[in-house]
Amino acid sequence: MTRDQARAPIAEALEEYTSERVVPFDVPGHKHGRGNPELTAFLGERTMTLDVNSMKPLDNLCHPVSVIKEAEELAADAFGARAAFFMVGGTTSSVQAMVFTVAARGDKIIVPRNVHRSVINAMVLCGAVPVYVDPGAHEQLGIALGMTLADVEKAILQNPEAKAVFVNNPTYYGICSDLSGIVKLAHAHGMQVVVDEAHGTHLSFSDRLPVSAMAAGADMAAVSMHKSGGSLTQSAFLLVGGDSSEENRAPEISPAYVRQIINLTQTTSGSYLFLSSLDLSRKRLALQGKELFDKVIDMAEYAREEINGIGGYYAIGSELIDGKAICDFDKTKLVIHTLPIGLAGIEVYDLLRDEYDIQMEFGDFGNCLAYLSVGDRVRDLERLVGALSEIRRHFGKDPLVSLPNNYIAPIVALSPQEAFYADTEHVEFSSSVGRISAESIMCYPPGIPVLAPGEKITEEVLEYLRFAQEKGCQITGAEDSSLRTIRVVK
Amino acid sequence: MDLWFSEFHTPHVKLAISVDKQLYSGKSDFQQIDVFESPEFGRFLTLDGYMMLTQKDEFIYHEMMAHVPMCVHPNVKKVLIIGAGDGGVVRELVQYDCIEHIDVVEIDEDVVKVAKEYLPFTACGFDDPRVTCHFEDGLKYVRHHNNEYDLILVDSTDPFGPGEGLFTKEFYGNCYTALKEDGIMVNQNESPFYANDARAMQRAHKRIHANFPICRVYQAHIPTYPSGHWLFGFASKKYHPVRDMRAADWKALGIETKYYNTNLHRGAFALPNYVQKLLEAMEELPNNDTTNTLGGEKA
Numbered sequence: 001m002t003r004d005q006a007r008a009p010i011a012e013a014l015e016e017y018t019s020e021r022v023v024p025f026d027v028p029g030h031k032h033g034r035g036n037p038e039l040t041a042f043l044g045e046r047t048m049t050l051d052v053n054s055m056k057p058l059d060n061l062c063h064p065v066s067v068i069k070e071a072e073e074l075a076a077d078a079f080g081a082r083a084a085f086f087m088v089g090g091t092t093s094s095v096q097a098m099v100f101t102v103a104a105r106g107d108k109i110i111v112p113r114n115v116h117r118s119v120i121n122a123m124v125l126c127g128a129v130p131v132y133v134d135p136g137a138h139e140q141l142g143i144a145l146g147m148t149l150a151d152v153e154k155a156i157l158q159n160p161e162a163k164a165v166f167v168n169n170p171t172y173y174g175i176c177s178d179l180s181g182i183v184k185l186a187h188a189h190g191m192q193v194v195v196d197e198a199h200g201t202h203l204s205f206s207d208r209l210p211v212s213a214m215a216a217g218a219d220m221a222a223v224s225m226h227k228s229g230g231s232l233t234q235s236a237f238l239l240v241g242g243d244s245s246e247e248n249r250a251p252e253i254s255p256a257y258v259r260q261i262i263n264l265t266q267t268t269s270g271s272y273l274f275l276s277s278l279d280l281s282r283k284r285l286a287l288q289g290k291e292l293f294d295k296v297i298d299m300a301e302y303a304r305e306e307i308n309g310i311g312g313y314y315a316i317g318s319e320l321i322d323g324k325a326i327c328d329f330d331k332t333k334l335v336i337h338t339l340p341i342g343l344a345g346i347e348v349y350d351l352l353r354d355e356y357d358i359q360m361e362f363g364d365f366g367n368c369l370a371y372l373s374v375g376d377r378v379r380d381l382e383r384l385v386g387a388l389s390e391i392r393r394h395f396g397k398d399p400l401v402s403l404p405n406n407y408i409a410p411i412v413a414l415s416p417q418e419a420f421y422a423d424t425e426h427v428e429f430s431s432s433v434g435r436i437s438a439e440s441i442m443c444y445p446p447g448i449p450v451l452a453p454g455e456k457i458t459e460e461v462l463e464y465l466r467f468a469q470e471k472g473c474q475i476t477g478a479e480d481s482s483l484r485t486i487r488v489v490k
Numbered sequence: 491m492d493l494w495f496s497e498f499h500t501p502h503v504k505l506a507i508s509v510d511k512q513l514y515s516g517k518s519d520f521q522q523i524d525v526f527e528s529p530e531f532g533r534f535l536t537l538d539g540y541m542m543l544t545q546k547d548e549f550i551y552h553e554m555m556a557h558v559p560m561c562v563h564p565n566v567k568k569v570l571i572i573g574a575g576d577g578g579v580v581r582e583l584v585q586y587d588c589i590e591h592i593d594v595v596e597i598d599e600d601v602v603k604v605a606k607e608y609l610p611f612t613a614c615g616f617d618d619p620r621v622t623c624h625f626e627d628g629l630k631y632v633r634h635h636n637n638e639y640d641l642i643l644v645d646s647t648d649p650f651g652p653g654e655g656l657f658t659k660e661f662y663g664n665c666y667t668a669l670k671e672d673g674i675m676v677n678q679n680e681s682p683f684y685a686n687d688a689r690a691m692q693r694a695h696k697r698i699h700a701n702f703p704i705c706r707v708y709q710a711h712i713p714t715y716p717s718g719h720w721l722f723g724f725a726s727k728k729y730h731p732v733r734d735m736r737a738a739d740w741k742a743l744g745i746e747t748k749y750y751n752t753n754l755h756r757g758a759f760a761l762p763n764y765v766q767k768l769l770e771a772m773e774e775l776p777n778n779d780t781t782n783t784l785g786g787e788k789a
Contacts, residue, residue, distance in 0.1 A: 306630075356660055379655050382629040386660035389633055393667065 003077040005286035009067040010279040013058050014272060018049050027053050027269070052272050061086065061270035062263050071279045078286040079204045079223070080214040081239035083255035085262055086278050088270040091198045092118040093262075094222030094238040096125070098166075098194040100261045101220065101253060103128035106415070108162040109194075110155045112177075113410070114144040114448045115166060116196060120416050120440070124453075127417040131159050135171075135448065136325040137405040141316065141337050142366040142445030145325035146170075146177030149185065156189050164192040169200050169213055169221075172362065173316075173369065174333030175326050179216040187248040192219040201229040202332060202373075205289030208297055210328035214241040219253050228296075228332065228373040231281035235274040238262070284374075292374050296332045299381055300372050303334055306385045312341035312392055312399075334370040336388070342397025348388070351395060356387040365445040365474070366402055403471050405446040408464055411456040414489065419454030423490040429480075432457045435488035441465065444474040457488070495526055495534075497541055499716035500684045505541075507531055507714075513608050518600035520652045525608040531714065535576060535609060537601070538651055545611060547713050548578050552612070553750040554710040554722060554758070556582035559641055559674045561740040561755055562729045566640040567591070570668065572628035572656060573678075574645035575601030580615030585745050592621045595632075597652055599625040629655040635668040642669060644677035649690045657690065659697040662725070666701045672728040679707055682765040683717035691721055696772035698725045706731050707769055708758040710749070721765075732759050 024031050033040035033048025040048045054060040059068040068086060075084035087094050095118045103109050105127030111119060112135040123130060133155050136145040152165060165186045170176040183193045195213035197203065201223050203212035213221035219242040225231040240255050242248065285292070304315040314337040318329045338348045349363025361371035370384060413436045414422065424438040434457065441451040443465070450465055451457065465483060469475055479487055496506040507528050514525040524536045532545030543551065556579050560566060567590045571579055575596040583592055594616075596602055602623060605613040615621065624631060632642075642665050647653035655661055656677075665675050677698070680691040699705045702725035712720045724731045737752035761769070 356658065379627060379629070379652070382627050382633075383655055383658055383660060386629050386633050386655075386658070386664050390660045390663040393663070 001077050001286060003074050005074060005078060005283060007070075007074060008276075008279045008283045009070040009074070010058070010272070011276045013067040014050055014052075014276055017052065017055075017057055024052075026055065047273065050272055050276065053269055058272065061088070061266070061275070062268055063259075068275065071275070071282075074286075075237055075278070075282045076239070078282050079212070079237070079239050081221075081241045083240040083258070085238040085240075085258065086270070086275055087236040087238050087262070087266070088234065088274045089236075089266055090234045091196075091222050091224040091227075091236040092121075093266060094236045095119055095196060095198075096122040096265060097238050097258065097262050098220045098222055099123060099128060100126050100264065101258055102164040102192050102194055105417070108159050109164050109166055110152065110159065110162050110191075111166040112144075112147045112168060113407070114171070114446075115168065116198070117440070119166060119196070120452060123416040124420045125417070127415055129415045130412065130452075131155055131162055132410050132412070134407045134409065137407065137446040137448065138320075138326075139405070140366075140402055141314075141335075142364070142402045142405055143173050143175070143335075144171065144446045144448050146175050146327060147182070148324045149178045149181045150324075152177075152182050153185055156185065156191065160189065162191055164194055164219075167193060167195050167213075167218070169195045169197050169203070169216075170210060170328075170330040170333070172199055173335050173367070174199070174330035175320075176210040176328035176330065177325075178323075178327040179211055179213065179218065181327075183217045184247065187217070187242075187250050190249040190251075192242070192250045192253065193217075194219060195221040197221045198224040199227060199333075200330065201225055201227060201285075202289070202293045202296070203330070205285050206293040206297065207290075208294070208331065210330055214239055217242060217248075219250065220258075225278055225281055227371070229281050229285055230374045232274055232277040235278045237278065293332065296372050296374065296376065299376060299378060300332050300334050302378070303370075303372075303381045303385060306381075307336060307388060310385070310389045310392060312396065313338060313388060314340060332372050334372055335367050336370070337367050339366050339400040339402060341392045341395075342400055343391070343395060344400065347395075348391060351391050352384075352387055356383070356390070358384055358387055364447060365472075403445055403473050404467065405448070406464055407448065408450060408458075408460055410449075410452065411458065412454055413456045414454035416453050419489060424487050425490050426480075426485045426487050429462070429483050429486045432486050432488055433459050433462060438487045438489050439479060440477045441486075442476045443468050444476065449477075454489075457486070495528070495536070497536070497539060500686065503684075503716075505714065505716075507534070514604055516600065516604070518598050520598045520600075523598075523600055523604050525604060533609060533611075534714070535605070537647055540648060541714050542647070543576055543578060543609075543612065544714050545609075548576075548612060549747075550710050550712050550749045551720070552578035552582050553747050554708070555579050555643055555645060555676055555678070557740075557745070557747060557750040558708065558722070558724065558731065558755055558758070559643075559676050560586060561737065561752060562724075562726075562731055562735050563640060563672070563674050564736060564739070568639050568641075569593070570595065570632070570635070570639045570642045572596075572632065572642070572644050573647065573653065574643070576605045576609055576612045577602070577615045578612035579643055579645050580618070580621055581612055582615070584615050584618040584620065586743070589620060592618075593624060593631075594621060595624045595626060595628045597625070597627055627655065629658070629661050629664065632661065632664045632668045637667070637670055639669050640673055642673065642675045644675065646678050649680070649693070657694050657697070659700060662698050662701045666727070669727060673726070674729060675702070675723075675725045677723040677725070679721040679723040681715065681717050681720050682762075682768055683719050687716055688768060692768055692772050694723060695769050698723050699773050701725070703727060704730060706759055707761060707765070709761060709765075710758065724759075732756055
C-alpha cells in the first residue's frame with residue numbers, strides 16, 4: 001500500500017457537507033429527515049442527514065472525478081488492485097459486472113458447477129454460456145469442494161474459445177481452489193480469470209490466509225465488503241487486477257470499459273450510507289486488518305479446538321487440505337459437522353436459535369456454519385461451544401451417515417438466456433427424459449445444481465433426483481417440489 | 491464538597507450516595523472498576539458504574555448466597571464459585587470445616603487485586619489455603635468439569651456486559667453437568683420489581699427450570715440494589731431447599747451470622763404473589779428440554 005490509507009475521502013466530504021448546513025432543494029425529499037419524523041426517530045437523525053444524493057462536493061458514482069474517485073483509488077491500493085469500483089447493489093452487482101465484462105452473447109465461461117446463482121442470472125441477461133466443471137464433493141461432510149487444476153485444464157482444452165474462467169475464492173465453507181495455478185493456466189490460453197470473493201474480503205489482509213484474487217493475478221474480483229469486512233449490507237467492491245506480462249495472453253481489462261458496464265445496470269442515485277461505509281471499512285482494514293483478522297483466525301482456531309474437544313462434532317480445519325479439490329482452507333470459517341452426534345446441521349442450527357438464542361449463518365444436512373468476522377468476541381464463542389455441548393447432551397443420538405452426492409455432468413443444450421425466454425410447458429417428471437429443462441433444481445447436500453435452465457434431462461438425472469429425494473435430501477428450486485411435474489422448453 | 495455517586499435503577503429512578511473520596515479508579519480488560527469511601531455505606535465497589543457491594547450491606551447478600559445451600563446439603567466438600575471477585579462469598583464458606591476445596595473462577599483478575607487492596611473486609615476469605623483462584627471465563631471453566639462439585643455458587647454481575655454468559659441456558663446446563671448427583675446451584679437471580687430486572691429474573695428462572703428438577707427462588711432485602719428487593723435461585727438435583735434443610739445440624743456448627751438464621755431461611759422462600767406469578771409464567775412455557783421430564787417442582 002503506497003497511499004495514505006488513513007484518509008476516507010467520501011466520509012470526510014460528508015462530514016464537511018453536514019457541517020455547512022446547506023439548504024437542500026434537491027432529492028432525497030425527506031430533506032435530512034425533517035419530512036419523515038417517524039423514520040428519523042427510527043433510524044436516527046445522523047443517518048438521515050447523511051442520506052444525500054450526488055452533488056458537487058460529494059462527487060457522482062456514475063462518473064467519479066473527485067472524492068469517490070479518490071476513495072476508489074485508495075480501495076484499489078488497499079486490495080492490491082489496478083482499479084476498484086464502489087458497488088451499491090450487493091456483491092450480486094459486482095458478479096454481474098464481471099460476467100458482462102468478460103463475455104458477450106454466445107461467449108463461453110468456464111465455471112464450477114456450484115457457482116452462485118447470481119452468475120447464471122447474469123448469463124440470462126447477457127447470453128453467455130456456462131461450461132461446467134465438477135467441483136467434487138467431500139464424501140463425509142457432504143459439501144461441494146473446489147475445481148482441481150486438472151479439471152480446469154481439461155475444460156480449457158475442450159473449450160479453447162472460452163473467454164474466461166470463474167472461480168469461488170473461497171466457497172461458503174472456506175474451501176479454495178488452486179487460484180494461482182488456474183490464473184497461470186487460463187492466462188496462457190488467452191482466458192481471463194474472474195473471482196467470486198464474496199466470502200474472501202479478508203484474504204487481502206492476512207498472510208495466514210489463502211491467496212487473494214488480486215495477489216494471485218486474477219483479472220477481476222467481486223468482494224463482499226459487507227460480509228467479513230464490516231461495511232453495510234448491500235455494499236461491495238469490484239476489483240480489476242491482472243498484469244500484461246508475456247505469459248499472460250489474455251486481453252487486459254480496461255477499467256473505463258468496466259465503468260461503462262457497471263453503469264448499464266447500477267442506480268444513478270447510489271446511497272452515500274453505503275459509499276461512506278465502504279470508505280470507512282476500507283480504511284479500517286487497511287490500517288488494522290492484519291491485527292483484526294489475526295484475532296478472528298485465533299478465535300476460530302480456539303473454537304475449533306474446543307468444539308472438537310466436546311466429542312462427536314467435527315469442526316473442520318486445515319487438515320482437510322489435499323492440494324487438489326481442497327487446495328487451501330480459509331481458517332476464519334467455522335464449519336461444524338454435526339452428523340456424528342446424530343443431528344442434521346439444520347437441526348443444530350434450529351436448536352441453537354430456538355433454545356439458546358444463538359443465530360448461525362447457515363445449516364445444511366451435515367453441517368452448520370458460524371460466520372466469524374471483525375465484530376466477534378471470545379465470550380460469544382464460549383456461549384456457542386457451551387450450547388453445542390448441551391445440545392449433544394440433551395438431543396444427541398446415534399450417528400447419522402452422509403447422503404449420496406453423485407456428480408452428474410450437465411448437458412448444456414441451450415444458453416441460460418435462450419432457456420429463460422423460451423416457450424415452456426409442464427410435463428410429467430417421469431416422461432421428461434430428452435427434454436430441455438426450463439427450471440433450476442438443486443439438491444442439498446451437497447448444494448450443487450442437478451439441472452439448470454437449458455440443460456437436457458437424462459435418465460441419470462431422473463434416477464439421481466428420485467434417489468436423493470428418497471434418501472431425504474432437500475430438493476430446492478423446482479416449481480413442483482414433489483417432483484411430479486417439471487417445466488421444460490416446448 | 492458536594493460529591494455524589496449515582497446509579498440509574500430505571501431510566502426514571504436513581505440512587506445517589508454521598509461520597510467522601512474515590513479510592514480507586516481503573517479500567518481492566520473487561521470493565522471499569524471503582525472504589526469509593528462514603529459516610530453512610532462505608533467503602534463500596536462499582537463495576538461499569540453499577541453497585542456491586544457496600545461495606546454496610548454486603549453481609550446480607552453474601553450470607554444469603556452461602557448459608558442457604560450449606561444448611562441443606564449434608565456434606566459439601568468441593569465448591570465452585572463463579573464471579574465473586576470481591577471474596578465475600580468465600581469469606582462465608584471458609585467458616586465450614588467440612589469444605590475441603592473451593593475453586594473461585596473470576597474472569598477479571600483486576601477485581602480480585604482491587605478487592606485485596608481496598609476491600610479487606612470481603613477479600614479476607616482468599617487467604618484460606620483451601621481456596622484456588624482461576625482467572626478465566628466461567629462458562630468455559632464449568633464446561634470442562636463433570637460430576638465434580640457438591641455446590642456451585644453463581645455470584646454474577648448483571649445479564650449484560652462481561653457477566654452475560656452466566657445467565658444463559660447453556661451455562662446453567664453446563665453447571666448441571668459439573669455438579670454431582672446431589673449437587674446444588676445457587677445463583678444471583680436479579681429483582682422482580684422494576685420491569686427490566688424482572689424480565690432478567692424471569693429469563694434466568696426459565697433457563698434454570700429447564701435444566702434442574704428442583705428450582706426454587708428466595709429473597710433478601712439489600713438496600714443498595716435496585717428496589718432493595720433481591721432474589722436468589724436455588725436449583726438442585728435432589729434436595730428441597732426447605733423440606734431438606736437441617737436446621738439443628740446447622741445451628742450446632744455455631745457459625746455467627748448477622749442476617750441469616752434458619753427461621754429466615756424458611757421464610758425467604760415464601761414469595762409475594764406477584765413474584766410467584768412472574769415465576770410460574772416461566773414454568774408453564776412449553777419446553778423441549780428432556781431433563782425437565784424429571785418432574786419440575788412448582789413454586
